[in-house]
Amino acid sequence: MRIVVDAMGSDQYPGPDVGGAVLAAREWGDEITLVGNEDLIQAELAKHVTSGLKLEIVGASEVIGMLDKPGESSQKKTDSSMHVGMSLVRAGQADGFVSAGNTGAVLAVALLQTLKRIRGVKRPALTAVFRNPTGYTIMADFGANADCRPEWLVQFGVMANQYAKLGLGIAEPRVALLSNGEEEGKGNSLVHDALPLMQAEKGFHFVGNMEPKEVLLGETDVIIHDGFTGNIMGKSLEAMGSMMSRLIREEIKASPISLVGGALASSAFQRVRKRVDPFEVGGAILLGVDGIVIIGHGRSNDVAVKNAIRQARQAIQGNVVEAIKSGF
Amino acid sequence: MRIVVDAMGSDQYPGPDVGGAVLAAREWGDEITLVGNEDLIQAELAKHVTSGLKLEIVGASEVIGMLDKPGESSQKKTDSSMHVGMSLVRAGQADGFVSAGNTGAVLAVALLQTLKRIRGVKRPALTAVFRNPTGYTIMADFGANADCRPEWLVQFGVMANQYAKLGLGIAEPRVALLSNGEEEGKGNSLVHDALPLMQAEKGFHFVGNMEPKEVLLGETDVIIHDGFTGNIMGKSLEAMGSMMSRLIREEIKASPISLVGGALASSAFQRVRKRVDPFEVGGAILLGVDGIVIIGHGRSNDVAVKNAIRQARQAIQGNVVEAIKSGF
Numbered sequence: 001m002r003i004v005v006d007a008m009g010s011d012q013y014p015g016p017d018v019g020g021a022v023l024a025a026r027e028w029g030d031e032i033t034l035v036g037n038e039d040l041i042q043a044e045l046a047k048h049v050t051s052g053l054k055l056e057i058v059g060a061s062e063v064i065g066m067l068d069k070p071g072e073s074s075q076k077k078t079d080s081s082m083h084v085g086m087s088l089v090r091a092g093q094a095d096g097f098v099s100a101g102n103t104g105a106v107l108a109v110a111l112l113q114t115l116k117r118i119r120g121v122k123r124p125a126l127t128a129v130f131r132n133p134t135g136y137t138i139m140a141d142f143g144a145n146a147d148c149r150p151e152w153l154v155q156f157g158v159m160a161n162q163y164a165k166l167g168l169g170i171a172e173p174r175v176a177l178l179s180n181g182e183e184e185g186k187g188n189s190l191v192h193d194a195l196p197l198m199q200a201e202k203g204f205h206f207v208g209n210m211e212p213k214e215v216l217l218g219e220t221d222v223i224i225h226d227g228f229t230g231n232i233m234g235k236s237l238e239a240m241g242s243m244m245s246r247l248i249r250e251e252i253k254a255s256p257i258s259l260v261g262g263a264l265a266s267s268a269f270q271r272v273r274k275r276v277d278p279f280e281v282g283g284a285i286l287l288g289v290d291g292i293v294i295i296g297h298g299r300s301n302d303v304a305v306k307n308a309i310r311q312a313r314q315a316i317q318g319n320v321v322e323a324i325k326s327g328f
Numbered sequence: 329m330r331i332v333v334d335a336m337g338s339d340q341y342p343g344p345d346v347g348g349a350v351l352a353a354r355e356w357g358d359e360i361t362l363v364g365n366e367d368l369i370q371a372e373l374a375k376h377v378t379s380g381l382k383l384e385i386v387g388a389s390e391v392i393g394m395l396d397k398p399g400e401s402s403q404k405k406t407d408s409s410m411h412v413g414m415s416l417v418r419a420g421q422a423d424g425f426v427s428a429g430n431t432g433a434v435l436a437v438a439l440l441q442t443l444k445r446i447r448g449v450k451r452p453a454l455t456a457v458f459r460n461p462t463g464y465t466i467m468a469d470f471g472a473n474a475d476c477r478p479e480w481l482v483q484f485g486v487m488a489n490q491y492a493k494l495g496l497g498i499a500e501p502r503v504a505l506l507s508n509g510e511e512e513g514k515g516n517s518l519v520h521d522a523l524p525l526m527q528a529e530k531g532f533h534f535v536g537n538m539e540p541k542e543v544l545l546g547e548t549d550v551i552i553h554d555g556f557t558g559n560i561m562g563k564s565l566e567a568m569g570s571m572m573s574r575l576i577r578e579e580i581k582a583s584p585i586s587l588v589g590g591a592l593a594s595s596a597f598q599r600v601r602k603r604v605d606p607f608e609v610g611g612a613i614l615l616g617v618d619g620i621v622i623i624g625h626g627r628s629n630d631v632a633v634k635n636a637i638r639q640a641r642q643a644i645q646g647n648v649v650e651a652i653k654s655g656f
Binding site for chain 2: 143180229264268
């Protein structure tokens with residue numbers, strides 16, 4: 001297995017990107033190709049013990065940054081680490097691509113310049129995977145398509161279902177449609193129109209409309225929504241989680257007694273964070289393009305990049321792209 | 329001031345509804361009219377000390393329950409407590425109406441059967457008010473209109489701005505548009521189309537597109553969105569808050585040491601709850617109908633009903649309906 005890692009992806013590139021690649025190469029023994037500025041990558045690799053690891057460097061002269069416009073940069077910076085990295089996957093020289101870079105740019109380069117869409121897929125879906133108290137939940141679409149048509153949502157369901165099964169090992173994934181109420185009459189016009197199509201689809205086990213509360217409790221494995229609503233939901237969950245953690249820290253520090261209490265309860269807080277941490281998974285798979293692409297958070301550290309590489313490994317081992325192709 | 333309270337509103341009616349009315353009459357000395365089944369209301373009132381309070385009962389023979397369909401029940405149950413109560417406001421015999429009942433039904437009865445829309449208002453907006461760490465945030469629309477047109481969002485901004493000023497006492501409310509990114513290129517087509525209209529509107533101080541995180545931190549006083557997205561965001565915030573509280577309780581109980589820690593830190597947890605409690609405010613005002621209507625949570629207890637009555641008082645004192653009328 002060979003995985004390409006964008007060395008120029010994360011906010012603090014190439015540190016976390018190279019560090020994560022080293023961790024992954026050490027843990028799993030895969031071949032890892034680092035793409036980007038060769039000097040920078042060499043200098044970064046020199047900080048690690050890399051003997052015996054299957055690490056390779058492929059040069060790319062340009063960098064697409066977080067502030068670059070996706071459409072424009074994907075067209076102009078054709079020797080970027082994203083272009084070079086995904087072209088290796090396209091050419092069959094690598095099995096998957098991982099980047100902690102500009103999400104919109106990865107999407108544009110994958111879709112328009114390199115891997116292209118799988119035949120029959122109308123629109124790709126960006127996923128997000130969060131940890132609920134009992135397992136994982138896959139959100140799709142998380143932002144690739146701000147406006148959606150009902151039939152696209154059905155396709156997101158088909159693709160996310162395959163990923164849940166083959167990439168995350170969920171035996172019989174439940175697929176639900178995000179709505180503001182479980183009753184069939186609830187929802188906006190997109191939900192109204194998508195509901196009968198989702199019910200009629202044979203490609204997944206559909207469990208109906210679902211509200212955020214039940215999604216969060218893990219009552220579905222896959223939740224389907226347009227990219228705008230899904231992004232708002234995901235960001236709301238994350239924002240509320242961070243704010244509560246911050247307020248708890250602040251208020252515990254506000255008195256000596258609660259400070260002692262907080263110290264005694266710190267293991268409990270750590271367990272809570274493990275049970276709801278939205279970052280634990282590492283990255284999001286881009287479904288519907290002809291190759292494995294995992295997009296990590298810009299704020300990734302070494303471990304987060306390693307986790308994103310693990311996601312790529314699992315999707316490659318599960319043959320997710322072939323499974324999706326066979327469904328269309 | 330006379331406020332009508334729907335005695336048949338809450339999940340546990342008439343207990344919390346009557347109890348809240350008694351608390352309000354005692355605290356502020358207003359005249360309060362309880363509408364609903366007279367025998368039930370009398371029996372409930374007998375549990376309280378009511379001498380000297382200005383409480384009155386008006387009979388209504390029907391009840392619209394939480395499971396009733398809004399459209400159907402608003403047309404058929406024309407002697408419901410909602411119909412009778414809002415007709416009193418319509419006739420000028422009362423200044424505002426408070427119900428902890430079926431939100432969709434209150435909306436339908438207000439809009440189609442009794443108070444009707446203010447001239448010039450294209451669609452009413454349901455609000456939600458949540459406590460952020462530094463003050464209050466008004467969300468509009470919270471679910472009255474699942475699908476919206478760009479110009480409706482502008483009207484929601486005009487109405488919510490008046491309510492923020494006159495009903496909640498925010499001197500110069502900031503108004504923002506909910507989006508999945510602050511940049512102008514972000515958003516779905518509704519946000520794209522609404523943005524220039526919001527920027528051009530003189531009726532409020534517009535601060536641009538805003539993501540959930542910044543909304544939650546209190547960087548705007550009013551956040552505008554379609555009713556579907558707003559409802560999903562609000563429910564996501566609430567769900568995450570409840571889940572974190574629950575997990576913290578569970579994990580603190582999981583070991584004797586953290587249990588002691590949790591007890592010592594309990595005042596800190598209480599302060600956190602005060603700073604982010606989405607329920608503290610009590611109810612949501614329905615903006616754009618020709619009268620003050622406050623809708624409380626079905627799960628309201630006595631204090632929540634009292635708080636909803638306070639919201640009605642403040643909106644009446646602020647002359648919110650007249651202010652909105654003058655803006656159209």
